Amino acid sequence: MxxxxxxxxxxxxxxxxxxxxxxxxxxxxxxxxxxxxxxxxxxxxxxxxxxxxxxxxxxxxxxxxxxxxxxxxxxxxGLAENSDHPLQKAWIEAQAPQCGYCQSGQIMQAAALLNENPNPSRDEIKSKMNGILCRCGTYLRIIKAIEIAASNEIKAKG
CATH class of the missing domain: 3.10.20.30 (Beta-grasp domain)
Structure with a gap:
């Protein structure tokens, strides 16, 4: 092999x-x-x-x-040491996961979105996250978590 x-x-x-x-x-x-x-x-x-x-x-x-x-x-x-990436923190704050199975894929897609656009609109979030399926239907909490992470990063950069 x-x-x-x-x-x-x-x-x-x-x-x-x-x-x-x-x-x-x-x-x-x-x-x-x-x-x-x-x-x-x-x-x-x-x-x-x-x-x-x-x-x-x-x-x-x-x-x-x-x-x-x-x-x-x-x-x-590899996203962050100690699971302390802003998205991972926001995921907890927004209580985004339910069963959690899709969450790593959701977070990785969201991280790519925020790298590309640190302050996306709700419509941009929906568009970029479309196609990452959540069997539990926690899409609104996922969107909220991305908004929280974007907002916290903007505040941190001041």
Whole structure:
């Protein structure tokens, strides 16, 4: 089996995996980074959202052999040390999670949104978050959490 060198959460990993193995399975099963979830396997639900060079992507449909060229991969575990990212704090404040299964994908998508636009309107939030499914339907709390994080970041920058 081929050997792949991956940069995930600012660490370099060497992984032996069959060609065609999903990046999601490498992240979860080979590396033990289980925050990224398997939802549908066809890039439709967003539970497996990660960042590749700061762009949100669905790990379930990405093949490991396409990511051994120095791309920077970030999972929910690499978003912030001690789970203290402004979005993670806002998620708690807004009581966004219910079952929590989609939350890492939601937070990773929201982080990409706020990196692109630190002060999005409610319509921009809805548009960018569209496609990350929440089986419990906590969309209003998710939107509120993103608004809280954006507001807190604006206040912090003063």
């Amino acid at each position: 081929p050997n792949y060198k991956l940069e995930i959460n600012e660490k370099t990993y060497e992984v032996v995996a069959e060609e065609g193995t999903s990046l999601l399975w490498v992240i979860r099963e080979h590396l033990g980074l289980t925050g990224t979830k398997y939802g549908c396997g066809i890039a439709q639900c967003g539970a497996c959202t990660i960042h590749v060079d700061n762009v949100p992507m669905r790990a379930c449909v990405l093949q490991v052999e396409n990511f051994s060229d120095g791309q920077k991969i970030k999972t929910i575990e």
